[in-house]
Amino acid sequence: SLGQGQVYIHWSTDRWKHAQKTACHFKSMFWDKTTQSNARNPNQYDIAIWKGWIRAGQCFRLEYAVSFETEHQIIWDNNHGRNYVLSHDPLKILILNLHCYQEDNQDYKLSQIARAIDDMKADIVCLQEVAEPWNDGMGDWENNSAKIINERLPEPFHIYTDWSHLGFDKYREGVAILSRYPFIKQDARYVSDSHDAYSIHSRKVVMGQFNVPLIGLVNVYSAHLSWLEDGFEAQFNRLNDWAQHNHNARIKATLLCGDFNIVAGSSGYDLVVNSNAYEDQYLEATAHGVFEKVFRVNDPYWHDYMADDYRIDYIFMNKASELKVTSGRTVFTDKDYGFVSDHCGYYMTFEPK
Template structure:
């Protein structure tokens, strides 16, 4: 395809008591050349004045393609006319280069109040679709533009909410005016380009994800819109998890860094935060809640999260050092226990782990463990074994997934990492998201040379997901670097996103 391609334009005039309004909408497909991009509609109405309308990101149907959209609304006023008929082209600026889709230099046109015009040479196209499912939404409308198919025998949406293990078919109905009846009931001449508008409603209930495609049947032929072979997909908000070792109050500008962590949690809309080296003043072993670093971060959120924290041992001769979980959603269960043989609070290798069972909307119950284990030579093996046994005991039929999160003090490819791999129970989710070929060699094929592939991987912080879990990681990135929120610890953070399989 070209770097940018217009899929459809919509031009509608409505008349209500509040006045006359003209709405223009543009929908385009672009090649994802770089993150830093700009898409504009360059257009002119009947007054001949050329203007620029910025487009906004809509969705990402596949790894190298994106949908962008633009919309304008105009109200007729005594001193201001409507644009009426328009001419336009699309401009795509990225990496210092400019690309155009302007109908091969002739510009596109759209007549006033003409309805939908398809420009992509497709006989059927899904239009006006949302890029996510709203909280509480149980019905999804589907609007289909069929080119000159007002006499189609059947228009059908084929859909699933469980990745095509079960499928449904919902018929669509022909709509002479697919726009909101109250707003646009007096539209002058909708669909003058010969586009037939069909509408269907999918009842998805509490499903997390909807996938669908559309078929049009006419005179024994079947025409499809399956999103260029990828099917349409729309879902609820995924589960977003952050892990971070806080470095036990050893940072310069510590107070500012706590604020940066809180800022990242809010801006990235993170659901669950697993923290290690959480510290509060020792105070002769009694602790000091006001100085607890997890509490301070939590209190700096606009809406504080649910918090569960506990401590293991004396750290840096002045702190109670431990771990914590912050959760946007209530904790249905929580627990804490030592996984080390030692429970001596003056022994740095006394290691306690906290767990929380969290009910995540549209996903289900998830068991999350925040851990900070000892180095290999100081007891990692026995600690990890006890952690896995504890996690197994917490597993039940209604638990969707189990995630072991935090600082495991084992480098990727080390003996400790080998122990995790050889157990065939938990899998490294950062690797799954970013190096899928390597992930397959290590966790699925058990390539005898897998350790060699990790020579340059110095991570010791992980999210290990039980391979029997019903979740899959969709993205993973390093956080708190010079490129984003700055360094806040001697560790980086890891931010990962999960969806149901």
């Protein structure tokens, strides 16, 4: 009824910053699954079969719509305004403070964490309050909590961990990164004034660099910083300087992950916002309107919008990064895997912008 026309595929691999148009070809014959034989096109139901090939190369995400164009009109199929999407899996990151072996049913909870990592198909896991027995300062690697979680995965990840101080008078306490991808570079350093192993104010951060398929190089830092009154500002400034030094044109994203011991909306959080270098990715994923007030227009009343947000665990992403957060959720609550720590975990996904 539309008369003679041509079918086209309109497509983009960079979220429509650039678009291409590919013509489809009318197939005079096609394979009819009903009769298991060749059939003429159009068939008895007036369905016309067209075929087109898109040469998209090694892209992460492909969006497309279809048009039927005649001399007088264009008929669109763009999935009800959403366009059709083919995409690789996003980069999936989980952060969690383990509570330094202070949990009841600790062994079961370590297994629950491993189960969640596997179920959610996490790619990178940043852990804080990672513990192993003190053992006169020598540690006990076989009983390291991050190592145990990793060994309970169906396929263990690459792991890097380091400790900073004596925790709860009986553990070497530190931070860790578990990664599905090999470490290209790894490093650990104190960001605190104190380097004293017997001081709880001694804080060390670990970092890893990874080559994420179809995304590129990503720098990830697992941090557990002190409370504001105990040195947060100096520690964050050192971490920021370190991360900025490692960020260059080759790096697609820099992510500061973990327990920052600053409540969302507090003066410590204000310090991060005013650094004008990092943005709160959970807020961006789950409360876009609030995110705009905090990071885009710097609404003088933005603190009021975060009055009920008591998070102290974050993924802060460098504004120069080429990724965008696509989802965020709280995990390890009574709604999913149960409480495994005195902290909830946060799970976020990222794609190229």
